[in-house]
Each structure stands twice: as structure tokens, then as C-alpha cells.
Amino acid sequence: xxxxxxxxxTLLLGFIIAVFVPLxxxxxxxxxxxxxxxxxxxxxxxxxxxxxxxxDMSSYLRHPLTVVQxxxxxxxxxxxxxxxxxxxxxxxxxxxxxxxxxxxxxxxxEKRIVNIGLDLxxxxxxxxxxxxxxxxxxVLKNIEYLxxxxxxxxxxxxxxxxxxxxxxxxxxxxxxxxxxxxxxxxHSFVAARSQRKDTSIIILDDNGNPVFNPQLEMVELQHSxxxxxxxxxxxxxxxxxxxxxxxxxxxxxxxxxxxxxKWLVVVVQSLDMAKAPLRNMTRGFAFxxxxxxxxxVILAIxxxxxxxxxxxxxxxxxxxxxxxxxxxxxxxxxxxxxxxVATHFRHMASAIERREQLLEINEERLxxxxxxxxxxxxxxxELLQFALEQAVSLTRSEIGYLHMLAEDEKSITFTVWSQxxxxxxxxxxLSLQMLSDFGLGKSSINERKSIIKNAQTAYGGIEGSSGIMxxxxxxxPIFDGAKIVAVVGVLNKQSIYDKTDARQLSLYFNxxxxxxxxxxxxxxxxxxAEQLAHAQRLEAIGTLAAGIAHDFNNVLMVILGNAELAxxxxxxxxxxRQDLDQIYQGALRARDLVNQILAFSRDKAEGLRPLxxxxxxxxxxxxxxxxxxxxxxxxxxxxxxxxxxxxEPGQINQLIMNLATNAYQAMGSGxxxxxxxxRFVRLDRDxxxxxxxxxxxxxxxxxxxxxTGSGIPxxxxxxxxxxxxxxxxxxxxxxxxxxxxxxxxKSLKGAVTVESxxxxxxxxxxFLPVAQTVSQTEEQIVTGNLPGGNERVxxxxxxxxxxxxxxxxxxxxxxxxxxxxxxxxxxAHFSKSGDRYDLVITDMAMPEITGDVFSEKIxxxxxxxxxxxxxGYSESMDENRAxxxxxxxxxxKPITKFDLALxxxxxxxxx
Numbered sequence: 001x002x003x004x005x006x007x008x009x010t011l012l013l014g015f016i017i018a019v020f021v022p023l024x025x026x027x028x029x030x031x032x033x034x035x036x037x038x039x040x041x042x043x044x045x046x047x048x049x050x051x052x053x054x055x056d057m058s059s060y061l062r063h064p065l066t067v068v069q070x071x072x073x074x075x076x077x078x079x080x081x082x083x084x085x086x087x088x089x090x091x092x093x094x095x096x097x098x099x100x101x102x103x104x105x106x107x108x109x110e111k112r113i114v115n116i117g118l119d120l121x122x123x124x125x126x127x128x129x130x131x132x133x134x135x136x137x138x139v140l141k142n143i144e145y146l147x148x149x150x151x152x153x154x155x156x157x158x159x160x161x162x163x164x165x166x167x168x169x170x171x172x173x174x175x176x177x178x179x180x181x182x183x184x185x186x187h188s189f190v191a192a193r194s195q196r197k198d199t200s201i202i203i204l205d206d207n208g209n210p211v212f213n214p215q216l217e218m219v220e221l222q223h224s225x226x227x228x229x230x231x232x233x234x235x236x237x238x239x240x241x242x243x244x245x246x247x248x249x250x251x252x253x254x255x256x257x258x259x260x261x262k263w264l265v266v267v268v269q270s271l272d273m274a275k276a277p278l279r280n281m282t283r284g285f286a287f288x289x290x291x292x293x294x295x296x297v298i299l300a301i302x303x304x305x306x307x308x309x310x311x312x313x314x315x316x317x318x319x320x321x322x323x324x325x326x327x328x329x330x331x332x333x334x335x336x337x338x339x340x341v342a343t344h345f346r347h348m349a350s351a352i353e354r355r356e357q358l359l360e361i362n363e364e365r366l367x368x369x370x371x372x373x374x375x376x377x378x379x380x381x382e383l384l385q386f387a388l389e390q391a392v393s394l395t396r397s398e399i400g401y402l403h404m405l406a407e408d409e410k411s412i413t414f415t416v417w418s419q420x421x422x423x424x425x426x427x428x429x430l431s432l433q434m435l436s437d438f439g440l441g442k443s444s445i446n447e448r449k450s451i452i453k454n455a456q457t458a459y460g461g462i463e464g465s466s467g468i469m470x471x472x473x474x475x476x477p478i479f480d481g482a483k484i485v486a487v488v489g490v491l492n493k494q495s496i497y498d499k500t501d502a503r504q505l506s507l508y509f510n511x512x513x514x515x516x517x518x519x520x521x522x523x524x525x526x527x528x529a530e531q532l533a534h535a536q537r538l539e540a541i542g543t544l545a546a547g548i549a550h551d552f553n554n555v556l557m558v559i560l561g562n563a564e565l566a567x568x569x570x571x572x573x574x575x576x577r578q579d580l581d582q583i584y585q586g587a588l589r590a591r592d593l594v595n596q597i598l599a600f601s602r603d604k605a606e607g608l609r610p611l612x613x614x615x616x617x618x619x620x621x622x623x624x625x626x627x628x629x630x631x632x633x634x635x636x637x638x639x640x641x642x643x644x645x646x647x648e649p650g651q652i653n654q655l656i657m658n659l660a661t662n663a664y665q666a667m668g669s670g671x672x673x674x675x676x677x678x679r680f681v682r683l684d685r686d687x688x689x690x691x692x693x694x695x696x697x698x699x700x701x702x703x704x705x706x707x708t709g710s711g712i713p714x715x716x717x718x719x720x721x722x723x724x725x726x727x728x729x730x731x732x733x734x735x736x737x738x739x740x741x742x743x744x745x746k747s748l749k750g751a752v753t754v755e756s757x758x759x760x761x762x763x764x765x766x767f768l769p770v771a772q773t774v775s776q777t778e779e780q781i782v783t784g785n786l787p788g789g790n791e792r793v794x795x796x797x798x799x800x801x802x803x804x805x806x807x808x809x810x811x812x813x814x815x816x817x818x819x820x821x822x823x824x825x826x827x828a829h830f831s832k833s834g835d836r837y838d839l840v841i842t843d844m845a846m847p848e849i850t851g852d853v854f855s856e857k858i859x860x861x862x863x864x865x866x867x868x869x870x871x872g873y874s875e876s877m878d879e880n881r882a883x884x885x886x887x888x889x890x891x892x893k894p895i896t897k898f899d900l901a902l903x904x905x906x907x908x909x910x911x
Contacts, residue, residue, distance in 0.1 A: 043241040046254035054256035064100040091117025109174035111135035206262035397490035444475040610644040637677035659705035666709030700767040711758040786901040788813030791838035823849040844871035
């Protein structure tokens with residue numbers, strides 16, 4: 001879950017961190033560095049003190065060593081003979097005058113005192129020590145292995161009984177000179193050089209026993225310090241500062257070596273005392289950090305308030321902009337950065353206001369385009385007028401105009417003005433012609449681009465015109481591809497026109513033009529579709545011509561032959577009846593042929609209805625035989641079981657003729673077989689081809705046209721139903737046949753599939769869904785004498801033979817018939833004697849007044865008179881139009897006596 005943060009707290013914290021962290025880091029580094037330096041300084045100070053003491057001790061011990069060496073020189077001189085009382089006197093004189101030596105002894109190889117020099121206070125005991133065996137002294141052990149001067153450990157002086165140190169020096173003759181140094185004198189010397197109260201100086205001999213210690217009892221007790229780290233490291237020749245503990249108390253010890261001896265100077269300091277400066281520095285550092293943090297926090301709070309003050313102002317203005325107040329402004333800021341933010345904010349508010357206005361205009365443009373698109377019933381002029389009004393509204397202009405251009409892209413064919421143009425002209429004392437003469441939009445026509453003029457422009461100078469002042473104007477060319485087709489312009493927007501207005505106007509009218517072009521295209525496409533169907537029917541009729549001529553000639557042969565036989569058998573009534581029956585059947589056959597031709601060539605379908613297509617298919621196969629080359633065998637396989645489909649005869653004929661024509665053309669000039677089959681199928685599941693649904697499950701009549709031609713390549717099967725697509729020469733076909741087949745099948749809610757193999761032929765299967773019909777009662781069959789009557793009939797037909805035959809038929813049925821060969825004369829007669837007649841029968845195609853107009857005229861005279869209209873063929877008359885005119889029935893010529901008798905009685909009523 002997202003949680004917002006306070007910028008104030010973040011800024012405050014960031015400021016504190018930005019200042020405090022570097023301060024802490026710097027302080028920590030400084031503290032670490034100073035702590036290291038303090039520790040290093042303490043170590044260096046102790047080491048320096050140790051080296052100083054070692055140097056002073058070396059200097060101190062060098063004096064008695066020099067004295068002893070001079071005595072040794074004296075004994076090495078050949079002028080001295082032992083025993084000599086003068087030697088004792090010299091030695092005593094040396095002891096008394098020396099500040100370092102307590103006494104001087106000379107011992108022989110048996111470690112007996114042979115000469116002695118004592119201080120004045122011990123002079124009376126000289127004789128007591130001469131000849132004394134002092135071999136028991138530990139300092140004299142292994143003296144015979146002595147190499148050079150030797151400084152002994154402390155021991156009790158045999159003369160003074162105090163702790164002393166012996167300096168032993170070997171001379172020739174197996175004698176040794178021993179100089180005793182009182183330790184108290186050594187302590188006084190060392191103590192005078194140690195003025196620091198926090199440190200102690202200890203001098204240890206090579207056994208770790210103290211030669212000097214501030215606590216003399218430690219020297220007297222000879223408390224060994226051989227286990228402390230400084231001593232152990234010094235014995236290994238490593239001098240420096242080391243930590244060690246005595247009685248669990250930590251110390252620091254700095255070491256230095258006394259060159260003349262094997263002694264080690266150790267400057268000892270308590271670890272607490274050594275770290276005291278560091279602790280003091282830590283407290284000072286903590287104190288400094290505390291006050292630094294306090295100062296930083298106070299400074300951060302103060303600065304954050306100063307920095308947030310302009311941000312708070314900006315926040316208030318942003319809130320105002322969010323609430324729609326785009327005029328909210330922020331005062332100038334004293335800081336450059338905040339002033340830059342404020343400037344960007346001002347620009348942002350202006351941009352948001354402009355974009356909101358643009359969005360509003362875009363929304364209005366889209367709504368207007370949608371309205372234009374949905375106003376399909378409008379004419380082009382109405383559509384352009386509506387679009388212009390919307391353009392004026394979108395740009396917030398006063399008036400607008402639309403110039404439609406001629407093919408030369410220069411001349412204006414006509415201009416559409418906005419609806420308020422009259423008001424504009426009255427306000428400026430202008431006529432529309434004057435306004436047109438000002439040449440508005442000419443610049444866009446000449447320069448072929450949008451023109452914006454936001455400066456006032458004066459138009460006038462025409463005689464009788466006071467002229468107008470146009471504050472602002474915008475004109476935009478409209479293009480169809482690269483061709484300029486129109487110019488739209490608007491005038492007098494309250495604010496200035498800009499590129500956004502030009503872009504909006506251009507987008508809107510280009511879209512409007514596209515919609516207009518689409519409407520034109522749809523209209524043209526509908527007209528082209530009708531022309532396409534008409535052309536295809538003409539093509540199919542051409543294919544049928546030979547077959548129709550062949551069948552019609554056969555029918556005429558039957559009629560003519562039987563008419564001649566009837567004339568020859570005039571005295572044989574039975575034979576004449578047989579001949580007349582053949583003539584009658586031939587006439588019916590001719591009527592069916594004519595109806596088939598009319599149904600196929602009619603521009604409009606007769607009307608979809610449940611239809612048994614078996615006889616239509618059989619009849620089409622008969623016609624094909626006469627039009628297809630004799631080298632192609634025609635086979636038919638039509639099942640006896642059939643179900644009706646929703647269709648009309650012309651469409652079924654179209655399917656068969658186009659598929660058959662395509663089939664025999666695929667077989668070329670060679671031999672082949674054309675098979676046409678019709679059967680009822682029930683599909684229990686959907687049929688697919690390449691994962692594409694082709695036929696849904698259901699009940700169908702399956703019409704198959706199969707040929708033994710060359711087949712269709714796989715890559716062309718998907719395109720064969722496209723209009724004008726053909727693989728044949730131009731003279732061999734238009735490429736419309738299969739497109740018409742596809743269109744007819746789709747209109748009948750059916751499906752068509754193609755199975756083809758190169759070199760093995762092609763099979764087209766048309767699936768027509770079975771009609772769902774309600775079972776009907778058995779039709780009544782009229783037997784015996786035909787129904788007749790005694791009503792009066794007015795019969796009108798310009799063909800005298802037809803009028804004579806049909807009037808005789810009506811009279812044979814009992815009717816009283818008045819015949820007119822002129823529709824004009826019939827109308828004049830009916831105007832005077834219309835009440836005499838019970839029924840009017842009229843032909844459709846007549847030269848003076850056509851049957852439909854004649855019917856309208858007599859219905860104006862007598863609206864209750866029933867009318868039967870006879871027609872051989874008329875596209876302008878069908879059942880719906882006849883019903884609308886008030887005509888009772890329409891009969892297609894030729895008609896039989898049976899049809900005429902039943903129709904008349906149905907209209908007049910059975911008695």
C-alpha cells in the first residue's frame with residue numbers, strides 16, 4: 001500500500017543528513033586520527049623517556065668504567081710490583097674522590113682480596129678485608145669466563161652492607177678489578193631524571209631482576225619481572241611499547257637498552273593514565289557533536305521553512321488550477337530556482353488551459369463527425385451545410401464559407417455560406433454578391449496552404465458598398481489526395497486564430513470530405529453492383545441463346561406440324577382433337593420457355609419463396625445441351641427425394657448457367673464430361689477446410705457441378721470468387737461468373753465449396769438450406785365444366801387477334817363482352833357508360849394510354865370497378881404496384897381458358 005511522505009520532513013531530514021553525516025564522518029575520522037596520534041604520542045613520549053634514561057645511564061656508568069679501566073692500565077704496567085701499600089693508597093684515593101664508586105677491590109685468581117680502596121668512612125676496616133676469600137659471592141661465579149667489563153646484578157656490599165652493583169674488569173695475571181656502586185646513588189641519579197608523576201622508570205638486569213625501581217623494596221626483594229611483555233620483547237632485541245599486566249592491572253611499558261650493560265630500561269605507565277587524554281578528547285568531541293547537531297537542527301528547521309514558503313504558494317496555485325482557475329498566478333520569487341519553477345508553472349497553466357480548450361474542440365469535432373457520418377439521408381449540399389455550421393462553432397467564429405472548386409483547382413463552382421450570412425450582410429450593409437466579390441479564401445487557393453490573418457483587413461471599394469472590417473480570418477484548403485477540391489474559411493473569432501484552429505479545421509473537413517466520398521462510393525458501388533448483375537445476366541442469356549432457340553424451334557415445329565395435320569383431318573374430329581391437344585401442349589411449353597427467359601433476365605427478383613428446384617435444374621440441363629459443344633458429355637443425377645429451398649427461379653438458373661459455363665470452358669476444346677447432380681443431404685456436423693468453417697451443420701439441397709478439366713491451382717482457389725479475377729484470355733470471359741455465384745449463394749444463406757485437383761477436374765458444391773414450411777391442405781382440382789357467368793365485361797387490347805380470342809373465350813363462358821382496340825376510346829366510352837360494366841380487363845402495353853394509367857383513370861371515375869391487368873413483360877408492374885393502384889389481379893400472357901375462367905370468377909365471386 002502506497003503511503004505519501006511529507007516533503008517538509010523529508011527536506012528537514014535530508015538537510016540534517018546532508019550536514020550532519022559529513023560532520024559526523026569528519027569528526028569520526030578526526031577522532032580516530034587524533035586518538036591514534038594521542039596513543040602514538042604517549043608511546044613516543046614513553047619510548048623517548050626510556051631512551052633518555054638509557055642514554056643517561058650509559059653516560060652514568062661510563063664514568064666508573066673509565067676509572068676501572070685506568071686502574072686496569074695501572075696494573076698492566078711493569079713498574080708495579082705486588083704487594084705494594086702504595087697501590088692500596090691509590091685505590092683508596094680513587095674511591096674517595098669518585099662520585100660513583102663506593103670501593104675498589106683487586107682479587108686474585110683464588111678470589112681473595114689482594115688490594116682494596118675504600119672511602120674515608122670505611123678506612124679503618126681495610127685490614128679486615130685484605131686477604132678475604134669472597135668466592136662465595138654470586139657475582140663472582142664463572143668469573144674466569146669473563147670477556148670484557150661485566151656489570152653484575154645487585155647484591156649486598158661486604159663493606160657497607162647495602163645494595164650495590166659490581167663492575168668487574170679482568171687484568172693480566174689472573175687478577176680482577178671490582179668497583180662497587182651504591183644502588184642508592186644510582187637511584188638518586190635516575191630519580192633526578194624522572195619528573196613525570198604518571199610514569200615510573202624500572203631498570204632490569206638480564207635476569208629480569210630490578211636494578212632500579214621507584215620502590216626500593218622491590219629492588220631489595222629482587223622481585224623478578226621477567227614475565228612481563230616489555231622485558232621478553234627486549235630480550236629478543238625488540239624495543240618499543242607493549243601492554244602488560246601486573247596483579248591484573250593493565251600497564252604500558254616502553255623499553256630501551258643500556259649499551260654498556262645487558263640492562264633494560266622500562267618506562268611503565270598505567271593504561272588508564274595513558275588513555276586519559278583520549279577520554280578527555282572523547283568528552284570534548286561528544287560535547288562538540290551535541291552542540292553541532294543542535295545547531296544543524298535549528299538551522300535546518302529555519303531553512304526548510306524559508307524554502308517551503310514558495311512551495312506552499314505554488315501548491316495553492318496548483319490546487320486552484322486543478323479546480324479550473326487557469327488564471328491563478330504565483331508571485332515572483334527571490335530565488336532564481338524557485339522563480340524558474342514559477343515560470344514553468346505559469347507556462348504549464350497556460351498550456352493546460354489551451355489543451356483543455358483543444359480537447360473540448362476535439363470532442364466537439366468528433367461528435368460532429370459522428371453526426372455527419374450518421375446523417376446518411378442528407379444530400380451532399382445538406383451535408384456540406386451541416387459541416388460548415390459545425391466548423392464555425394468549433395472555431396468560435398462569426399461566419400464561415402466553403403468554396404467548391406472545379407477540375408482546374410482554381411475556379412470556384414459554387415460557395416456554401418453559413419446560415420447567419422444574411423444577418424452578417426445586413427449588419428455590414430452588404431449583399432451576398434458583394435461579399436463573394438471580396439475574394440475571401442483566394443490566398444489559400446493560390447498558395448495551396450492554410451492562411452491565417454489576425455490583423456484587421458478592410459474590404460470594400462465596390463460601388464455602392466460601404467466596406468467591412470474583418471478582424472481575423474482563417475482559410476484552409478481541402479485536398480483529395482494531391483488535388484485541392486475545396487477551401488473552407490471562417491471569420492472574426494474573438495481571440496486570434498492559430499495553427500491549432502487551422503489543424504482542427506483541416507482535420508474536420510478532410511474527415512467530412514472522406515465521409516462524403518464514402519457516401520459517393522457506396523452509391524456508385526450500388527449502381528455498379530446493379531450493372532454487374534445486369535452484365536452477368538446478359539452474359540448468361542448469351543450462353544442460353546442457342547439452347548432457347550433450339551427448344552423454341554422444336555416447340556414451333558410441334559405447333560406448325562399439328563396445325564397442318566388438323567387442316568388435313570378436318571373431316572376426322574377425333575384426329576383433329578389429338579392435333580389440337582399437341583398444339584395446346586406446345587403453346588404451354590413455349591409459354592414456360594418465355595417465362596424462364598423473363599425470370600432470368602429480369603433486373604428484380606420475382607420474390608423469394610419456398611421452391612422445388614428439381615424441375616428448374618432439369619430444364620436448365622436441357623438448355624445447356626444446345627449451347628455446350630457436342631464433344632462434352634452432359635450427365636445429370638437428380639434424386640427423386642427433394643425438399644423446397646427459399647429462392648426464385650432466376651437465381652437457380654443463374655447458378656447453373658454460370659457454374660456450367662465455367663466448367664465447359666475449363667475443359668477447353670477437347671473431350672470431357674460435365675456432371676450436374678442434385679440431392680438432399682443432412683450434415684450432422686460443421687464442415688471445415690484449413691481450420692476455416694465452410695458449411696454449418698443442417699439440412700441442405702446439394703447442387704454439384706463437376707467437370708473433367710485441368711483443375712485449379714491451390715494458390716488460386718481463395719481468389720476465384722473475386723470479381724473480374726480470371727485465368728483465361730480476355731475474349732473468353734469477364735471473370736464475373738463465379739463472383740455472381742458467390743453473391744447469389746450468400747443471399748440465399750447458403751454456402752459454396754470447391755474441390756479441385758490439377759489434371760483431374762473441379763467440383764463446385766452449392767449448399768442451399770432447406771425451407772421450413774408448414775404443411776398445406778390438398779389443393780382443390782377443378783374438374784368438369786369451367787365456371788362462367790352472365791356479367792358484362794369491358795375488354796381493352798391493342799392487339800386485335802388477342803382481343804378476339806380472349807373475348808370469344810369469355811363469351812363461351814357466358815359473359816357479355818365489349819371490345820375496344822384503343823385505350824383512349826375505351827376510356828371515353830367508360831366515362832359515359834361506366835355503370836354498365838361489372839369487370840374491366842386491360843392489356844398493359846398499349847400505345848395511347850398504358851394499362852396502369854388507364855386503370856388509374858377509370859378508378860377515378862368508378863373506384864369499385866374490379867380490374868384484371870394482362871401483361872407479357874413489364875419491369876414497372878408487379879403485384880405490389882398493382883395492389884397499390886387498386887388493380888384486382890395481374891395475369892401474365894399467354895393465358896389459358898382455364899386461368900381466365902378461374903380468375904374472373906374469383907374476382908366476381910362464385911355463385
